[in-house]
Amino acid sequence: MFWLWLALASFKCLLLYILAKTGESLPRRVRLDEAANRALPEDRWPVVGMIVPMAGTDRRMSAAVRSLLIQNYPQYIPVLVTAKNEEPAADLVRSIQNDYPHVRHVVAGAAQHCGQKNHNSLRGVAAVKDDVEVFVFCDSTHMARPNFLRHLVGPIATGEAEFSTGYHVVDPRDQRPVTLAYALCVLLMRLLQAVSSLTQLWGGAMAMTREAFSRFAVEELWASNVVDDCSLSARLQSLRVPVRLCPGALLHTEAAKHERQVWRAWLERQVLFLKFCMPLQWGLLGFMCAAMVLPPLLAVFMLLGWLFAKVSGLTIVLVLLWVVLLAKVLHLWRNLLKRTISLARWCLSFLDAVAMFALVYVRSLPARSIVWHGQRYVVGPCGKVLRIERRFE
Template sequence: MLAFWFCVGLAQCGLLYLLARCGRALIRKAEEERTAARFTPQGGWPRAAMIVPVAGAHPRMADALKSLLNQDYPSLTPVLVTAAAEEPAAELVRRLREDFPAVRHVVAGPAEGCGQKNHNSLQGVAAVGDTADIYIFCDSTHLARPDFARCLAGAVARGEAAFSTGYHTVEPRDQRPVTLGYAFSVLLMRFFQGLSAFTQPWGGAMAMSRDAFGRYGVAELWAHNVVDDCSLGALLQARGAHVRLCPAALLGTEAENHSLPVWRAWMERQVLFLKFCMPGQWLLLGVLAVLMALPPLCAAFALLGGLLGLGGGAASSLALLWLTMLLGVLGPWRDFLPRPVPLWRWLWAFGCAAGMFVLVYLRSVPARVIVWRDRVYTVGRGGTVLNIRRG
């Protein structure tokens, strides 16, 4: 048993080391991609529409939307979509149009058979129609560099892929455990995106050609599904379609004094989307949960037993060896943060992230609904929406 848990600990450290290497490779690829995005594709940049579902009253939404509206992509049509004409997000859009008159504001109305975000995106596409050759879909709460749209749509514009995706990174503005734990969680998911076996569309930053949108039946899929990205990922995986990861299309998410319930709700949605849309990957998440939970639990019991004189010295020695290896592989992860973080705080953040992930995964096993904003979605196989009610 002792050898088993130590082998699991070795596997955990090996995975974290592999992901850190993947993260460094993504940074190198991002620089190459930004260089390529400076050049105009043969035939010029295709007409593109940036469709952004906007909801809620996030404190940094105005800055995030301004960063999306200040893109240097030529012939880009920005479309901001709200569910209602009278809501805080709609008022924000009207204020933004004073400085950005090219913005189109679409009022989608309430969703009836799908997630509200899906409905908003589809109404945005309908408003654009065939005036765009590329559809770019973005979230409304992340900061974008001016070349974000060119980096994200570049692979589609050059004919290298029909679908492309970016991701985001969290910039912690404090060193609280929840804030750093959230940052670690997003880093982990971003690095998994860098492994080709796990690359899939991310709804916060994805692009596709208008031809692919119609050919793969994206509108029909989203019209009955709870989520945009995982459902599309499952469809493309089933049809053997390639999704191009664009590391330079990286949005920034600022986090300060991050709320524990907000973090948990966000992580629950990520796990539940996979459970309903991509059950195979959800089962793999269970393996990852074991990999994250078992080594620290066993090490804690081994060290406690050693202190109380209840166990042999071998167990305590292996626990200390595992902890040393863990610190060795976690240390370089701090290089991906914009500000230095003490190693002990980063270790505590890792523990919080692992504990939250295991808790959320266990809660997902019996779950039959997804709570998203003010709605509760009863979800069936493949992410199909069976019922919507106010939460």
């Protein structure tokens, strides 16, 4: 037991430390991208079609979408897409159009063979494909800074890449365990994205040239798949096509009084998308899950063994030193959020996140479907949608 604990505990600390240092390097990468963007003449920036699928009644949606409409980008066409013409999100679009008349509203209708978000995105593409050179896809609930679009499109404008991606960070507005655990999970995914060998598209902020969209048959792929980013990332990885991470294309997600069931449903989708579309990465995720869960569990068993004189005192000293080391590494992670958070609460939230991660991963083992915005998608190999069950409760 001791040697298994030592191997996994060492791996856990090393991984978290490397990711923390990767996060600390991101501001420098942002500055380099900003310098490259400033050097690019205004007439070199391609015309962009910004497609934003919208659904639900999230209170953050109005401010988030409006932040996407005030970008300091030379020329872009915003397209807001809803499934129906009579739904809360469509009402919001019409309200936004009162202030921004140039915004296009596309009513996509119900998806029949793919995820609703995919269907909405493809309808948005059809509305602008003859007028733009680059497609940008954004979520509707994250705040964007005015230079977000330049950061996301910069590598495409310079000819460095055909596909680029940003990510988001959660700004916790309270120190409740669930809110902090959600922030920590998103931070983990952002830092994994920053490792070049692990970078893949994120549907909340991704861009691609119109030519690449056609050449890699993205429309045909999305038209039968449950999700946009993982399905396309799997195809690009198989073809060895790189995706350029733009760390400055960082959206901000406010979170306050975050509900546990909402957090779990979100985390379940992230894990299931990998299972359906990128099974190898899902398997690696299982190893990471074990590396996160087993060290503290084994440490508890060894502590109990010491109480009953079955484990040496030296072993317990090593366990306590590991706990201190882990707390120091988590302190580095806490600093990446640039918000004052109690270290004790942060560490407890980390344990909460690990426990939720384990629960969600175990639940994903037998799963053959995914629930998203009130609909159940029954999914086959490579994320292909086999059946849609509407009005799922």
